[in-house]
Amino acid sequence: MSGSDGGWVALFSGGKESSWALYRALEAGHDVRRLAIVHPPAGSHRYHAPATSVARLAAQSIGIPVVDVGIPITDVEPPNVAREADHDSSAERDTEIEPLESALRTLDAEFDDGLGGVVAGTVESEHQADRLRSMCDLLGCDFFAPLWQADPRELAETMIDGGLEILVVEVTAPGFDESWLGRRLDRDALADLDDLHREYGVHLLGEGGEFETIVTDGPHMSRPITLEFEREWSGTWGRVRITDARLQPPASDEA
Structure with a gap:
């Protein structure tokens, strides 16, 4: 792994937080080379299906290729790789984190200079932020969550303006x-x-x-x-x- 000098991957749903986090990452000069669109199992009601097709169009407009990741539990804003804060078994980690981690390892091998970091639109979920940060530590890459703990009204106004x-x-x-x-x-x-x-x-x-x-x-x-x-x-x-x-x-x- 190469740290922040390598290529970056942004978790992307097409919704407001993931879109703004991506914009902030690009503005900060991070070399975002893939947008990871996370998919739930068929029939899941925790993911808004039409957002996937819109996210793909958004990726085309942005000009960054998409990588698809399938995990059992997800949410639209941002991809939610955890179920509940008090559940932290190794089995849960395998089913929820492993596919994303595996996709990132593949990209690390594909990028000439390795994986530099991961961008996420996480705002308030301590558990989600901890899980993603731990995953990045394991992968040896940086974690960029520019919206973390932002004031909700100020963040909404900033995205709109x-x-x-x-x-x-x-x-x-x-x-x-x-x-x-x-x-x-x-x-x-x-x-x-x-x-x-x-x-x-x-x-x-x-x-x-x-x-x-x-x-x-x-x-x-x-x-x-x-x-x-x-x-x-x-x-x-x-x-x-x-x-x-x-x-x-x-x-x-x-x-």
């Missing part, structure tokens, strides 16, 4: 209604989230799983993503079903 186009694609908490599906997360939406936080305890970033997002444009992307979708609403829970997703043509093609 920084140019991320963020869409809400799933809601599963009291206070939300169908109008949130496909809604842009802007200053007005953030004000409404403040109200939901006060009344229902909704986390401003959805860290408790209250809502999920995808990013369709940002300062790290060369072309925005255009989406067409339908809303699926059950009365207490809803999600966006993406019917079409494509990159907008380059500006020169529109002239």
